[in-house]
Amino acid sequence: MPPRHSKKNKSKPPKRKHLKSARPQPGKLFEDLLAIQARLRAPGGCPWDREQTHDTLKTYLIEEAYEVLDALERGNPKELTEELGDLLLQILFHADIAREAGRFDITHVISAIRDKLVRRHPHVFGKVKADTAEQVLKNWVQLKAQEKNPDASSEQPRPSALAGVPRALPALLEAYQLTRRAAQVGFDWQTVEGIFTKLREETSELRVALSEEDRSRREEELGDLLFVAVNLTRFLGFDPEVALKLSNKKFKLRFQNMEQDAARSGQRLAQLSKEELEVLWEAAKTRERVKARL
Secondary structure (H helix, E strand, O other): OOOOOOOOOOOOOOOOOOOOOOOOOHHHHHHHHHHHHHHHHOOOOOHHHHHOOOOOOHHHHHHHHHHHHHHHHHOOHHHHHHHHHHHHHHHHHHHHHHHHOOOOOHHHHHHHHHHHHHHOOHHHHOOOOOOOHHHHHHHHHHHHHHHHOOOOOOOOOOOOOOOOOOOOOOHHHHHHHHHHHHHHOOOOOOOHHHHHHHHHHHHHHHHHHHOOOOHHHHHHHHHHHHHHHHHHHHHOOOOHHHHHHHHHHHHHHHHHHHHHHHHHOOOOHHHOOHHHHHHHHHHHHHHHHHHHHO
16 A cells, blocks of 8 residues: 655646647748649659649639638638638649749749838838828839839830739729729729719610610620729729629529429429519518528
8 A cells, every 4th residue: 555645745746838839830831832732743743733834724723712702701711721722722833833944933922922012011111101091002003103114214104004904804803903093093983973873874875775786885885884883882992793792692592592492382493484483582582681680
């Protein structure tokens, strides 16, 4: 039997040392990721990865960017973590292809964005004063123009404020960027009422075009109407892509509710009349509003 110890002589347990987290540092993880990507592209690596080019990856780059947006909309941290990783992979993929061709590598990419952030934030890393977001954006535009055309003299024409908007952008995003950049140099509406007036004007012009046989004129007027709608969205401080995504989601949910209601009655939407479809649509809207209030 072990000897009994009095309370007084009872030894104290050793103090626990705070263990440092075994979580790898970002730098080491990034190096490992670069090594994996290089291995996949190397001889004996993955046949699919080795076949890819800048051109073949274009679709995946767009797809991954939209999947990040979808994860943001869902508000799921786990999904967002995964999708941001997929998007990061696309950047590494393009950098690795360029490295193999002797054009540049990921260090050039990182150095470029690091230096740009310092240059474009002189109010943080320099002595320029900018107390508001509007002042920051104005400085950003001016600095960008100087960087794009550093040798421009006072006699030479300045590059257009819209020159940096790629034509390859989706039309909705292109319209947003065009109006945003125009607004940054002061070409903007004074009040939202002016845009509503423009909307009514474009709607009237579309009605006139619809009474004519010129299909190209109709298309032009439709485009003008969409452009004003994008401008209105931007003026009110929203991103038109995000706003339209929300409406798309709302329409999809309501339509699927209609399909489910019809299926409960043993019917398909295609079998129903316009009036019956409208009843289902209104029911879906009502159910959505009730759910939102709960």
